[in-house]
Amino acid sequence: MLRPYRELAAIPHLLSVLLWSMIGRVHLPGTPVAVSFLVAGWTGSYAVAGVVGGALTLGMGVAGPVRGRAADRSPAGRLLLVTSSGYGVGIVVLGVLPGVLPGPAWPLAAVVAFLTGLSMPPVTSLSRASFPRLATGPAQSAVFTVEASVQEALYIVGPALAATVVAVWNAQVALWLCGALAVSGALGFGGALRRAGLDRPVVREVGRRGRMLLRDGSLTLALASAFCVVASLVSIDMLIIAWARDLGRPAMAGVLTAVWGVGSVAGGLVVGGFVGRARPTRRILLMAVGVAPLVLVLPPVLEPSPVWLVGLVLVVGGTTIAPAIAANNERISGLSPEDRKAEAFGWMGTFTTAGSAAALPLAGSLLDHSGPAAAAGASTVAALLGALLASRVRERKAVPVA
Known part of the structure; x- marks a missing residue:
């Protein structure tokens, strides 16, 4: 039963890539919690908080294939640096808006949230694309299963962390903490890919025409x-x-x-x-x-x-x-x-x-x-x-x- 895990441990750089990919994702389930508390406290409406949170999620979903295509065609480190910079700026602005604008200006927050979602670093897609380049056979099945299991744990830890920070400090600090985790995790993940020799994408065959997946x-x-x-x-x-x-x-x-x-x-x-x-x-x-x-x-x-x-x-x-x-x-x-x-x-x-x-x-x-x-x-x-x-x-x- 332990054989696949022993194989995982023996693969150079695999555990580092997996660990940093998880650090780069821990913010995902916590950010909606922070946004909800922040916007609800600003506008007095959970419905509005849902709209702003939905705009953030929509931006992430819309840009997913575009970010993934960019990851397949450009160095991972450069892409992660660009996207994490944009995402970090968006999170900072989103946290500032309730302190400088009245509640009726919340549609601006929805726009900022959407643009921020478009910029989310593609840590998840890059990590899943990297696993087959490091592991094969039973080890590959094991790493996908471990990844799914740890991600489930993140969906317990992330919201609990955000809610705790809201209770101890405030929603703005919780949101900025999530943003800091996203940026630092993405940059650390980029470094792990570089050390593993996975910063460059797989070379395409000469003359091969791509088609919509x-x-x-x-x-x-x-x-x-x-x-x-x-x-x-x-x-x-x-x-x-x-x-x-x-x-x-x-x-x-x-x-x-x-x-x-x-x-x-x-x-x-x-x-x-x-x-x-x-x-x-x-x-x-x-x-x-x-x-x-x-x-x-x-x-x-x-x-x-x-x-x-x-x-x-x-x-x-x-x-x-x-x-x-x-x-x-x-x-x-x-x-x-x-x-x-x-x-x-x-x-x-x-x-x-x-x-x-x-x-x-x-x-x-x-x-x-x-x-x-x-x-x-x-x-x-x-x-x-x-x-x-x-x-x-x-x-x-x-x-x-x-």
């Missing part, structure tokens, strides 16, 4: 599967918050989300230790099976719902999340051309952002009119659709990089 049916199906997986997970996040608020115990949402994340991390680390080819369809189907029991333990199906029972279902079901995400990430890497992997993961960012944007209104409507069990049912359907799309993907052998 989405014309590849199998790759598009894998990206659509990622859309469904994220839609499913975002729906669960939202129903946990809504259910906890309805109980009059909003702090319980943080506890249950953490429990869910711990289950995901544990499941990912255990699965990553096994040798064998990852099967995305099976893993996403297992994720659907892990989500489905929530329908039976939430209102109006079971009312009142015992907190311990919901927590138990979340921690057990959570063990399927990181393995499913890792398997699909590895498949997307295998389906994309060697010289366009960063672009492919940029498109993945766009698809997952769209999945989140599509799921939130639907989950909210179901919570308002039918209750948490209905939102859990929709989450299960989304995961099943993701497994169906994954089953339609035709695998092909990856060509090794010379």
Whole structure:
């Protein structure tokens, strides 16, 4: 079981690249929390805070393929320096606006947030594109699984860090801390890539004409599967918050989300230790099976719902999340051309952002009119659709990089 992890440790520079890629991403789940507190305190409206936060996310999603294409064609260090500089300036400006402008000027903050999102350093897509250049076989499967597991942990640590800074200091400091982590993490990640000899992109074949990646049916199906997986997970996040608020115990949402994340991390680390080819369809189907029991333990199906029972279902079901995400990430890497992997993961960012944007209104409507069990049912359907799309993907052998 430990063989893949021993292989990971033996690969030069791999752990450094992985570590710095995570440092460069820890700000991602914390920034929306800081933005929400900052804008809500400025305008008195959580709806406006949602619009500004949504503008930031929209900018990230829209620019994903463009940043990825740039990463495939230019030195990583230079790209990370340019994007992190723009992102850092945007975060500073966003933090200053509430102190110098009245609340009705919030649309300017939405514009700044969108432009800031466009400039986000492409640490995620660059790191996922770099893994196949360092690891092959079981080690490659293991590194994708470890990456997915640690990312799940970041989605516990990031919001908790931002919320703590808001409580101890204020939302402006929390936002600027997230910005500082983004810039320093991106620059450190660039240094790790340079030391690993991965600063330069894969050389394209002479005379080769590129075409839009989405014309590849199998790759598009894998990206659509990622859309469904994220839609499913975002729906669960939202129903946990809504259910906890309805109980009059909003702090319980943080506890249950953490429990869910711990289950995901544990499941990912255990699965990553096994040798064998990852099967995305099976893993996403297992994720659907892990989500489905929530329908039976939430209102109006079971009312009142015992907190311990919901927590138990979340921690057990959570063990399927990181393995499913890792398997699909590895498949997307295998389906994309060697010289366009960063672009492919940029498109993945766009698809997952769209999945989140599509799921939130639907989950909210179901919570308002039918209750948490209905939102859990929709989450299960989304995961099943993701497994169906994954089953339609035709695998092909990856060509090794010379």
